[in-house]
Amino acid sequence: MTSLLRPTLGPLPRSVLIRPIVGNGSPEILDHAATIARRVIELPDPFENAGAMLLRHAVWRVYERVGDGCATTAVLSAALLREVLRVAEAGWSISQLERVLEQVWHCVRANLLEHAKTDISFDQLHAVIQRAVYDPVLARLLSEAVDAVGPEGVVLLEEGVSADPTCVYEEGIVWDSGVLSPIWLQAPDGCCRVHEPRILLLDGAVTKGVELLPFLERCLASNIRRLVIIAGEIRHDALALLVRNGERGVFEQIVALQAPSVGWQQQEILEDLAALTGGFVVHCNGGESLSASSIAVLGRARHVWATLRHFGILGGHLDRERVRARLRAARAALARADDAYLRTKAQERIARLTGVTARLQVGGAVPREREARRLVAESAVKTAQAALSGGLVPGGGATLLGIARELRALPMRADPCEVAIRNAFGTALTEPIRVILTNAGIEPGRVLAEADRCPTAAFDVLRQSWVDPWLEGLLDPVQVIDTAIETAVSIVRMVLSTGALIHRTWPAVAAHP
CATH class of the missing domain: 1.10.560.10 (GroEL-like equatorial domain)
Incomplete structure (x- = not known):
């Protein structure tokens, strides 16, 4: 070997x-x-x-x-x-x-x-990536991305169709999960946007409209007309109730989004969202009743957008103490992670809690070349972030x-x-x-x-x-x-x-x- x-x-x-x-x-x-x-x-x-x-x-x-x-x-x-x-x-x-x-x-x-x-300049960081990648254009993009997101941020690497690499910085926080019904995607670009919404976070499934109705009435009584619900699952009568309230103009805007991931990871993400928006999670699976909850559980944000596959939150009214506590928990999870999947999920949580994400597309002429370039770029990102975390020493075996x-x-x-x-x-x-x-x-x-x-x-x-x-x-x-x-x-x-x-x-x- x-x-x-x-x-x-x-x-x-x-x-x-x-x-x-x-x-x-x-x-x-x-x-x-x-x-x-x-x-x-x-x-x-x-x-x-x-x-x-x-x-x-x-x-x-x-x-x-x-x-x-x-x-x-x-x-x-x-x-x-x-x-x-x-x-x-x-x-x-x-x-x-x-x-x-x-x-x-x-x-x-x-x-x-x-x-x-440990005091590393951008040129030194770029030199580390340049020696790992050999492609000057890709090395420059990777250097800028790692420098922007920091040692614990996320650079999402994807296979692109173009031979030239491209990098996009996503404002705010983005999750790989979308709307629960395409009826809310009426805009020409297939994206739903809600300005200055209140945000309800639900851990569990809601299937009956009567479970949602008392809470929706309290929102209307408090003059809350723009509502985003992020839940593990909303279906049947409950989903139909939300759609009808939106179509009839009872709410100016009301949208239901699928909570990212599943199981305990979904619970962690919902708690992260609560800290980022200043709200609280209603644990339906834990015995809490949505119908008995007050509007104090609602979070806030400047803007929420969603498609069938993604949603993002901009300008969340975050609770800084809770965000710091969630960051400590995410870093502890990263330290305990014993495989690549768990480490990636922990790093994604950290990146979203810090609010910085870079999405870089690496292309090539044939699939094998695209995959090879993506692996090299992934290796370079990990190496550069390791440099930012622990510092540099003379290389070449010196x-x-x-x-x-x-x-x-x-x-x-x-x-x-x-x-x-x-x-x-x-x-x-x-x-x-x-x-x-x-x-x-x-x-x-x-x-x-x-x-x-x-x-x-x-x-x-x-x-x-x-x-x-x-x-x-x-x-x-x-x-x-x-x-x-x-x-x-x-x-x-x-x-x-x-x-x-x-x-x-x-x-x-x-x-x-």
Whole structure:
């Protein structure tokens, strides 16, 4: 697995050709490490396959977290495992090796964070994206989008029909859910708009008109003539009652919208909407009665628009304390999320609570090209947001080389196991820059020999010279490097603690005549 991902490391990557599983079509040409890892389904040798699947899973988790660093993770894992196994041959116990490895890793992480620069300029952010995308137009659009939405905002990436990428910034807050009846979409553009509405939020289904009628009468008594209802479900008599009230002019405007998502996620979104509009959710599923609710539960907004598939709220009368509390809850959910879907949903909630969203369309001549460009753009967005969150360090393997140099310079201690692991870690940290140089056709020995004379510089393989990384934009996000090292250590510890592998074979089933 590592040999497949090594060629993709660095600014001059080599490609990997993967033939289709079915048929004799043209091979897929890839230089994206995460995608290559996902294309590996099974190796012929069952025991080699176990290690490959372990690395495949780890690499994909790195991609989901920070978008980059997948090839670095594979290279570091293989190098660190090789060096630690050499140390293990000296006879130290596995538990001792794991304990010392953990200590040295924490030392490496502290050293990494000391080198980080958190005050990032737009040019530095653009440099990080430019090196990930290679397309100057797309890189500029992505840089502007990430800079606008911030580290926790959402850049929605879609496949476009045009070869040129486009980016649209959506004002206010938009959800992927629309009106419950197309009868409200009478405008030529198929969009319903309500100005200065009051907003009713319902958790649950409403099917009978008598459940809505008392509340609607209280709205009319309070001179509320423009009402937007966002509910889990409104159907049958209840929906017909709303339509008739609108058609007869009882209300100037009355619209029912489908609440986004389902289940507990829908409940979270409704609570977010309540905080953003200054209203409260009526929990019909929780036993609360809509007919007994007062108009104090209604929220406010400057403008609400809706189509069959989307709705947006502009100028909500938000409750800032509640919004801050909902943001804390959403960030906690993001920290707990253990898969890409949950992380995406948490990030979308955060973006909507902060009110900034960018929608970017990436096109191409054929579907395969559009999908490849979208994946590269998605990776670049994650990497750039990781940079905004955790800061930047010199790239091109320079930071890892500097940490390895500082590990060797640490004072010697009485524990020979610690010294051995420290040396093993230092040797492994030099492996990424060796691979970057090799992929660029440069002899690593010469460059590494010059490294001690250029401790604050980084070697740029494009220019084939030592440069100031902060001036030239040769930078890596701290979170990418930290995640790669953490994952490599985790893989090594798992291998060290594995005592046996069991391969299951299934008996062949004889076919009946």
